[in-house]
Amino acid sequence: MFDNLDHAKMTALAVAYGKRGRLRLAASEDVMTGTLARIIAAYREQWPEVHFDLLELPAIAQVRALQRGRIDLGLMLPPVEGPAVISDPVWSEGWLVALPKAHRLARRTHLQAVDFVDQDAIIGHAERGPRCGRHVLDLLDTLHVNVRIIAEVEHLQTALMLVQSGAGITFVPGSLADVSIAGIV
Structure with a gap:
């Protein structure tokens, strides 16, 4: 019984820290480049137990999907506008x-x-x-x-x-x- 409890606790922690579970990612077409491919490959290598869902969405649709909880993360060109949306730069290029x-x-x-x-x-x-x-x-x-x-x-x-x-x-x-x-x- 304690083994199952410890396993459940470790699984919950792995999901909470992004090491297991599902990542629902949306990306706009103009960030679907070799740079994003390298980031995805590195992520999949580092966290192979995370199931990765990718949805191509324009920026405006990504903001709505984030607000409705349909995706966990959106990748788009700035500006990012919408209530309760936090944006951080991931990479930049010319x-x-x-x-x-x-x-x-x-x-x-x-x-x-x-x-x-x-x-x-x-x-x-x-x-x-x-x-x-x-x-x-x-x-x-x-x-x-x-x-x-x-x-x-x-x-x-x-x-x-x-x-x-x-x-x-x-x-x-x-x-x-x-x-x-x-x-x-």
């Missing part, structure tokens, strides 16, 4: 511009904000899309650099497909630098 291979800026290795004046840009939908492009556009706006938003998309893959088609440019997390997509630099 931004890249994805250009069609035939774009006039495609052969240049260093670009400045003024290079983007009047460019056609594809960005994430305000509520359901990746936030990475909006962060860059906010920065460009503070520098008085105006771009033309030609499309608001729900998925980074859609933005990259439009870049591939020659429709415009988009901004992506820096960890995608090692990803090769035909027709895009």
Whole structure:
């Protein structure tokens, strides 16, 4: 009987300290990068007895899911807004511009904000899309650099497909630098 009680106590402590049990994690599309893959791999190696659930959700939906107790942790680009939501930075990285291979800026290795004046840009939908492009556009706006938003998309893959088609440019997390997509630099 005491062995069972000790086992139950150890199990409860393991769950309380995150060594056993279930972790319900949500992540927005723009943080689904190689960096997150390395973090997940390290977590799974360190705590193999924790069952890991991953749900892809846009930031606004993550905040609602956190408030309703549907997820334990959300990963998204800032800003994080909502009552009773605590946010801490996990990692940071730079931004890249994805250009069609035939774009006039495609052969240049260093670009400045003024290079983007009047460019056609594809960005994430305000509520359901990746936030990475909006962060860059906010920065460009503070520098008085105006771009033309030609499309608001729900998925980074859609933005990259439009870049591939020659429709415009988009901004992506820096960890995608090692990803090769035909027709895009």
